[in-house]
Amino acid sequence: xxxxxxxxxxxxxxxxxxxxxxxxxxxxxxxxxxxxxxxxxxxxxxxxxxxxxxxxxxxxxxxxxxxxxxxxxxxxxxxxxxxxxxxxxxxxxxxxxxxxxxxxxxxxxxxxxxxxxxxxxxxxxxxxxxxxxxxxxxxxxxxxx
Numbered sequence: 035x036x037x038x039x040x041x042x043x044x045x046x047x048x049x050x051x052x053x054x055x056x057x058x059x060x061x062x063x064x065x066x067x068x069x070x071x072x073x074x075x076x077x078x079x080x081x082x083x084x085x086x087x088x089x090x091x092x093x094x095x096x097x098x099x100x101x102x103x104x105x106x107x108x109x110x111x112x113x114x115x116x117x118x119x120x121x122x123x124x125x126x127x128x129x130x131x132x133x134x135x136x137x138x139x140x141x142x143x144x145x146x147x148x149x150x151x152x153x154x155x156x157x158x159x160x161x162x163x164x165x166x167x168x169x170x171x172x173x174x175x176x177x178x179x
Contacts, residue, residue: 037063077115083122088114090160100124104132104167108160113170117155124149126156128167134158134178136169141178150175 038050053068055061062069077091083098090105090112099122104114106129118124125148128134134141136156141147147156147169154174158167169176 035063036065037061037068039068083120088116088126090114093117095119096122096124098122101127103127104129104134104158105160106130108162108167110162111159113157113159114167115155115157116149118149118152118174121152124154126158132165132167134167134169136172136176136178139178140166146179147176148179150177 037052039053040048041051042048052063053061053070058072060071077093079093079095081097082094082102083096083100085101088094088102088104090108093115094102094117096116096118098120102116102124104126105112116124116126125146126134127146128141128144130144133143133145134147136147149156151174154176155172156169156176157171159170160167
């Protein structure tokens with residue numbers, strides 16, 4: 035059928051089969067063709083203030099005093115970006131069992147990282163080993179607690 039290729043097997047005869055798409059990939063089979071595309075559209079961005087639960091692979095422009103909580107069940111490599119566009123403080127809180135690491139400074143379990151000025155930003159990437167959100171990039175002064 036459309037999109038099939040011969041795929042070998044270490045334990046049997048090669049067979050015609052279609053490719054399987056992984057995360058963030060889509061595959062379209064056509065007559066004499068296979069099209070492989072990225073299906074992820076990058077980050078979703080939104081303006082936020084107040085208390086909210088951040089979503090993995092999202093960016094937030096913080097527009098007022100804010101206390102976002104990081105995602106409860108992130109996967110390895112998930113990231114969240116906060117860009118502070120207010121003179122108010124943004125205090126990011128780790129979810130249950132998680133910590134936040136900013137360089138050598140690590141928050142307590144379910145601890146926080148807080149900025150101190152407009153224009154600060156932070157990109158946090160999740161590492162499943164240790165249940166830790168690690169700052170990949172930081173602008174400004176951020177403190178952990």
